[in-house]
Amino acid sequence: MGLDQVELFVLRGDDADGDHGYLNAVSLILGRIINECFGRETVAPDAWNFLFGLLRDWCSALPSRFAPFAREERGLGLALPAVWMLQDCHGGPFIRDEATQQELVRPAMAFSHQVRAARLLFRQHPLALTQTSCRRTMATISQKPTTEPVVIKPSAVEIKNNILSSRNLELAVRHLHADGLVVVEDAVPHADLDALNAKMVPDARYLQSLGEDGPFNYNQGNLQQDPPPVAEYFFPSIFTNKIATQITSSILGPRPKWTFCSANSAMPPSSPDSPPQRQPVHSDADFDHPHHPFALVVNVPLVTMTPRNGSTELWLGTHHLSNLSAQEGAHGERASGRIKQRLLDARKEERGPCQPVVKKGSIVVRDLRLWHAGMPNLSADEVRVMLAFIHFAPWYRNPMRLRLGEDVKGRIEHVSGELDVPVDWVGREEVLGEYLRRGFGNSYDFGQEA
Structure with a gap:
């Protein structure tokens, strides 16, 4: 079944699905963007505007607790760690949060790369967006090496x-x-x-x-x-x-x-x-x-x-x-x-x-x-x-x-x-x-x- 047939989650500020709903939604949006870019030679303006609208609505519904170092009550069973890192700290597969060890599947990093990819894609004019330019844009997700030493x-x-x-x-x-x-x-x-x-x-x-x-x-x-x-x-x-x-x-x-x-x-x-x-x-x-x-x-x-x-x-x-x-x-x-x-x-x-x-x-x-x-x-x-x-x-x-x-x-x-x-x-x-x-x-x- 194609992703365009999958119904998007209804996202609200008090979404009962918690972090999982927001992560699943943005993954689906990004999947649709990739399919649209790689599935045909050009992307129609109407399709592009629709996809951009999905991403805009997703950002608007995002609760403030998703902000880096947010202090809101986190609740239990949420996918994202209570403390966000500003970069990948290579600290291993676990994060310790209030003496509770949880497996960390790097959802914060996945979220960051997904939003970055979408922003890079939407900078381009839809009529000029072809499979080749999509591939080049997606390749830029890998950060260009810094000139400064670690x-x-x-x-x-x-x-x-x-x-x-x-x-x-x-x-x-x-x-x-x-x-x-x-x-x-x-x-x-x-x-x-x-x-x-x-x-x-x-x-x-x-x-x-x-x-x-x-x-x-x-x-x-x-x-x-x-x-x-x-x-x-x-x-x-x-x-x-x-x-x-x-x-x-x-x-x-x-x-x-x-x-x-x-x-x-x-x-x-x-x-x-x-x-x-x-x-x-x-x-x-x-x-x-x-x-x-x-x-x-x-x-x-x-x-x-x-x-x-x-x-x-x-x-x-x-x-x-x-x-x-x-x-x-x-x-x-x-x-x-x-x-x-x-x-x-x-x-x-x-x-x-x-x-x-x-x-x-x-x-x-x-x-x-x-x-x-x-x-x-x-x-x-x-x-x-x-x-x-x-x-x-x-x-x-x-x-x-x-x-x-x-x-x-x-x-x-x-x-x-x-x-x-x-x-x-x-x-x-x-x-x-x-x-x-x-x-x-x-x-x-x-x-x-x-």
Whole structure:
């Protein structure tokens, strides 16, 4: 039997059928809309006006208790939960309402998508509405990916225990796979960041003073800078952050290998004759690499990052597009890994870049393959330091090793069960004399041995 032969429910503000009647009614209305659109080449104006009238009448009869966070008495046996969520919270198949566990079949989400689909369809002129345009309209129900990264805000308990809940960990893993990047706020104590920043800002000024002889990346406004590898600056909350390792090991496997420890510093102009510059969009994976996750970068900004002080431009989702054919410049060159302009133009149409604000105390976990670009520091005098640690999959045969002062040993012994840390231990004076003489970013080899 066709849906046009099914009698619509009579809807009233005091409808005895409760939520079920309203949900069944809008499902029937949407079914008629879909049948009308896909069952013939064009939709007659009279039919379109009739369907629109059904939807309008349904909206008019909808009780106020359907509004998000409505406080009206709910009654018993209603299909919709008493508390509505503004987005799908992926919390599992159950909702707890006043100590009563009810199965949740996501009626709120179904309702939201049904109304959205109807609104999108009715925006089009009925005479221009064909099967093709209907299909395109229905396809837009799937929300276009946002350009902004997902930000996880751990609870006080998670922060105290240095471990994410299973739901927040799932969120991190999901968006690392989908977007190639996720942000976790409040993961690092500000006092530790301030202490390290007080040392690294003068170091950055020194490296900037070297000019063409400095370890700059693409341009002299972005420096490759190692943190001081001695005990008084080696804060476990920063360098071996447990939440960061929890996330990377969930993606890469147990005991990922930490073989790279450095930073990127966005520098304000040294003089009026050297205006701030941006980097080209590039990938740090400027070599033939696997097409599945093999390396994650843990970034820790020492201050809040904003577009003004040079927060990184991000092209979310592009780790899925990463390969050598998309790049210009050979590995080892200062400007290797640049993404071809035609690919950037095409990607903008689908999902453009963003330059997010990242709060102080956050960690950012990024797939090494993701397209990104260092941006100009437009501030007058604020140096923006962002630490960068790379965790490789335990099976990935990257030959690099850290060089740390011997007095750091006691600060990383406790992580041996969580992280594999290949280290060359160096005397304190020696390591302090060499850590500011490292190479630029693309001089490092992130590939693996045959």
